[in-house]
Amino acid sequence: MSSKLFLSVLALAFSIAPGLMAQQKKNPGPADFEIKFKLPAPKALSADEALKTFAIQEGYRIELVAAEPLIEAPVAISFDDQGRLYVVEMRGYMHDIQGSTETQPTGRISLLEDTDGDGQMDKSTVFLDNLVMPRSVMAVNGGALVAEPPNLFFCKDTDGDGKADTKEIVASDYGTFNGQHEHMANTPVWAMDNWIWSAKYNTKFRLTGGIWQKGAGLGRGQYGLCQDDVGRLFYNYNSDFLRADFLQGDALSRNPQLRTATSINAKVVKDQTVWPSHPTPGVNRGYGTILRADGTMSSSTATCGALIYRGNALPADAKGNAFIPEPAGNLVKRFKIAEKGGVLTGENVLKNREFLTSTDERFRPVQATDGPDGALYIVDMYRGIIQHAGFLTHYLIANIEDRKLAQPIDMGRIWRIVPDNGKEREAKRQPAVKLPADSAGRVAALKHDNGWVRDTAQRLLVESGDTKAVPALVDLLNDATSSPLTRLHALWTLEGLGSLNAEVLRRGLKDPDVHVRSAAVRLSGFDLLSDLRAMKNDSEPLVVAQLAIKFTSIPLPDALAALADLMAGPAGKQPLAREGALSGLRGREAAFALLLAERKTDQNAANLSPVLEELAKLVASANKAGPFEELLTLASSQPVAGAAQIALLKGLAELPKDKKLIKLIWFEGEPASIKSMSAAFAKQKSGKKFLSSIDQRIAWPGKPGAPPPPKIVPLTAAQQEQFEKGKMLYTINCAACHQAHGMGLDGLAPTLVDSEWVLGNPDIPARIIMQGVAGPIKVGPQTFDLAMPPLMHLSDEDIAAVVTYIRREWEHTASPIDTSFVAKVREKHKSRSAPWTAAELKKK
Numbered sequence: 001m002s003s004k005l006f007l008s009v010l011a012l013a014f015s016i017a018p019g020l021m022a023q024q025k026k027n028p029g030p031a032d033f034e035i036k037f038k039l040p041a042p043k044a045l046s047a048d049e050a051l052k053t054f055a056i057q058e059g060y061r062i063e064l065v066a067a068e069p070l071i072e073a074p075v076a077i078s079f080d081d082q083g084r085l086y087v088v089e090m091r092g093y094m095h096d097i098q099g100s101t102e103t104q105p106t107g108r109i110s111l112l113e114d115t116d117g118d119g120q121m122d123k124s125t126v127f128l129d130n131l132v133m134p135r136s137v138m139a140v141n142g143g144a145l146v147a148e149p150p151n152l153f154f155c156k157d158t159d160g161d162g163k164a165d166t167k168e169i170v171a172s173d174y175g176t177f178n179g180q181h182e183h184m185a186n187t188p189v190w191a192m193d194n195w196i197w198s199a200k201y202n203t204k205f206r207l208t209g210g211i212w213q214k215g216a217g218l219g220r221g222q223y224g225l226c227q228d229d230v231g232r233l234f235y236n237y238n239s240d241f242l243r244a245d246f247l248q249g250d251a252l253s254r255n256p257q258l259r260t261a262t263s264i265n266a267k268v269v270k271d272q273t274v275w276p277s278h279p280t281p282g283v284n285r286g287y288g289t290i291l292r293a294d295g296t297m298s299s300s301t302a303t304c305g306a307l308i309y310r311g312n313a314l315p316a317d318a319k320g321n322a323f324i325p326e327p328a329g330n331l332v333k334r335f336k337i338a339e340k341g342g343v344l345t346g347e348n349v350l351k352n353r354e355f356l357t358s359t360d361e362r363f364r365p366v367q368a369t370d371g372p373d374g375a376l377y378i379v380d381m382y383r384g385i386i387q388h389a390g391f392l393t394h395y396l397i398a399n400i401e402d403r404k405l406a407q408p409i410d411m412g413r414i415w416r417i418v419p420d421n422g423k424e425r426e427a428k429r430q431p432a433v434k435l436p437a438d439s440a441g442r443v444a445a446l447k448h449d450n451g452w453v454r455d456t457a458q459r460l461l462v463e464s465g466d467t468k469a470v471p472a473l474v475d476l477l478n479d480a481t482s483s484p485l486t487r488l489h490a491l492w493t494l495e496g497l498g499s500l501n502a503e504v505l506r507r508g509l510k511d512p513d514v515h516v517r518s519a520a521v522r523l524s525g526f527d528l529l530s531d532l533r534a535m536k537n538d539s540e541p542l543v544v545a546q547l548a549i550k551f552t553s554i555p556l557p558d559a560l561a562a563l564a565d566l567m568a569g570p571a572g573k574q575p576l577a578r579e580g581a582l583s584g585l586r587g588r589e590a591a592f593a594l595l596l597a598e599r600k601t602d603q604n605a606a607n608l609s610p611v612l613e614e615l616a617k618l619v620a621s622a623n624k625a626g627p628f629e630e631l632l633t634l635a636s637s638q639p640v641a642g643a644a645q646i647a648l649l650k651g652l653a654e655l656p657k658d659k660k661l662i663k664l665i666w667f668e669g670e671p672a673s674i675k676s677m678s679a680a681f682a683k684q685k686s687g688k689k690f691l692s693s694i695d696q697r698i699a700w701p702g703k704p705g706a707p708p709p710p711k712i713v714p715l716t717a718a719q720q721e722q723f724e725k726g727k728m729l730y731t732i733n734c735a736a737c738h739q740a741h742g743m744g745l746d747g748l749a750p751t752l753v754d755s756e757w758v759l760g761n762p763d764i765p766a767r768i769i770m771q772g773v774a775g776p777i778k779v780g781p782q783t784f785d786l787a788m789p790p791l792m793h794l795s796d797e798d799i800a801a802v803v804t805y806i807r808r809e810w811e812h813t814a815s816p817i818d819t820s821f822v823a824k825v826r827e828k829h830k831s832r833s834a835p836w837t838a839a840e841l842k843k844k
Contacts, residue, residue, distance in 0.1 A: 050382075202749075279295030309322075
């Protein structure tokens with residue numbers, strides 16, 4: 001429909017019919033609204049018909065790989081090393097606006113094969129069935145990881161019939177049964193570092209000798225995860241096309257105070273504009289401003305399944321580009337990714353149009369991925385309802401009913417994007433690569449120009465544990481004629497085989513490629529500290545950032561001195577290097593600031609000042625008197641109004657945006673540093689401003705206008721014993737999410753330190769432990785949309801111990817509680833089985 005014809009359609013007032021009430025209780029949207037874009041009910045199209053609805057960038061072509069009845073409702077795919085395709089079929093999803101079928105075991109994993117080599121899948125075997133809402137799959141170790149909330153299974157076909165006959169639980173917290181599907185763990189990916197990471201999940205896995213090991217994971221993103229050629233992780237959120245970690249997230253998660261790091265969860269794409277090729281009134285907020293005058297949605301609302309293209313079939317300028325599905329707009333975005341100083345940015349390749357669009361409203365691209373033939377694959381769920389019941393507004397339900405979008409639900413496609421070679425299309429088709437079974441062939445595959453092939457070869461070598469491959473891998477690393485990516489894979493494959501040594505790493509540290517050097521720094525141990533110190537003048541920000549991270553991880557005085565030397569140079573002005581350093585300095589900020597000050601000269605003041613300011617910010621956010629006073633003393637020892645002094649004071653003076661969150665830091669008496677600087681700054685405006693802000697943060701007995709100091713009642717011997725038991729129980733049951741330091745993990749668990757939920761009414765933490773908590777909850781300045789399960793195995797005595805611990809640890813001074821208190825809380829709420837909401841917990 002043309003825009004002119006479309007705009008000529010009269011607006012239709014639509015009142016929601018009885019029984020069509022919104023499932024979204026928190027924000028259902030207006031009950032009375034006007035559907036301004038009245039479109040006819042769209043016809044469900046065959047795959048051949050759907051092909052005619054696509055518009056794709058010049059030079060590209062889209063072709064069918066698989067369709068119904070071979071598959072239904074596909075949401076995720078993964079190729080195995082022989083080119084077979086695992087497909088997740090979420091067949092129970094949204095058969096109606098209530099989502100009434102979502103607890104039925106109708107989901108499955110199918111295994112597709114192209115038996116005649118024509119590029120289309122023609123054989124389907126049910127690898128695993130009777131699943132309830134499966135979400136993800138990843139080919140691994142001759143089988144597949146399968147996500148069926150709350151479990152992540154490793155499933156394998158041991159007799160060669162294509163059907164899984166073993167099923168092993170790898171994790172039992174991979175989402176929740178019948179939970180909110182848009183906010184659960186998904187998309188396991190074997191990354192270059194030989195760990196399996198997932199989106200929306202805070203645990204990573206590693207397969208070693210057939211045993212699944214666990215480590216601290218990502219905890220970011222919403223749906224979809226991928227990596228680029230050098231192993232950086234990318235993900236997205238429904239209204240944010242692309243985010244990335246420029247540095248490894250497990251390193252930067254060491255310091256929970258580092259909340260504003262620019263290198264983690266970094267926004268790669270700023271422009272969220274979309275350009276559908278037809279009116280799209282059926283979006284959840286269509287009653288608002290998201291629709292343009294012509295009825296097309298203007299910004300992303302359902303982004304998912306992003307890919308950094310690493311294949312070799314598309315034109316060379318596509319490599320490294322991001323291809324991102326937006327199912328609500330029936331389109332796939334394309335962004336060119338640029339790198340400068342280790343920082344990535346993305347820009348639209350096309351202006352005011354998209355890489356791929358369809359006028360078919362049931363075209364629902366949900367995942368993009370590389371293939372063994374180097375092409376770009378798109379998973380198309382193909383259905384009318386894409387929004388889950390928990391988020392349906394009155395407006396969207398009206399659209400669904402009016403335009404008959406609920407059915408059919410038994411369709412689905414997988415598409416492939418290839419170059420448009422005109423008459424030579426078939427002759428130019430690249431065959432799918434099948435990885436060899438021998439180690440020599442797999443090592444050779446690390447030279448392939450298709451990233452999928454290199455990744456798979458590395459995975460197979462590491463899975464095999466075959467150390468006979470080590471000499472060939474070392475030769476690859478030492479071969480100056482091999483590509484940097486080949487050398488990078490060789491280095492990480494050696495790591496996966498446990499075959500790194502000082503000689504190999506020294507070769508990596510001297511590699512001409514920035515990413516190989518960075519990886520070698522990351523993998524080096526204590527024994528190479530002198531080699532690492534010799535690299536302090538490296539000109540590449542990524543290498544310098546890895547040096548900063550590494551120095552903070554080596555518990556030796558020489559390592560901290562090396563870091564101080566590094567940050568006194570140009571690295572001090574580099575954001576990535578600063579964040580790498582700050583990530584490992586928790587609790588050592590003041591000591592490190594003193595080391596830096598000792599290195600200060602007139603020539604390097606501009607390098608040191610940004611580091612000193614960031615250190616002071618971390619100390620200020622921690623709200624601890626000792627380090628705060630140490631930095632005040634250091635500031636007072638610096639030249640008046642000099643760069644170092646101003647940097648320290650500016651950092652200490654930073655106040656929370658919400659003034660209610662300002663916590664007084666109590667000193668035993670007025671610090672001498674405050675007196676001396678107040679006098680020195682009598683006629684200095686900027687210094688006076690910072691001291692004024694600092695004055696709002698600190699107090700001491702007798703300070704004019706200060707409240708009475710807090711009364712700290714010492715714990716009795718019995719309470720101290722209870723505290724120690726609570727510490728042990730916390731470590732076992734709570735620290736994985738809330739962390740030993742109590743600061744939690746962004747995207748997963750909120751901080752307990754200085755939390756009003758912990759230090760206020762003591763029955764609140766007790767109730768949360770008993771029945772759990774679900775839904776959005778604001779903790780300090782952050783809002784978490786979480787689902788914490790109840791810890792039903794804890795007794796009243798256990799709960800009293802844990803609550804006492806968290807109310808007295810981390811310099812907390814709240815009252816302890818005893819077992820009888822918990823027993824009364826349990827009795828009062830004994831009929832409750834559902835998790836609490838934040839609003840319920842706040843009620844007296």
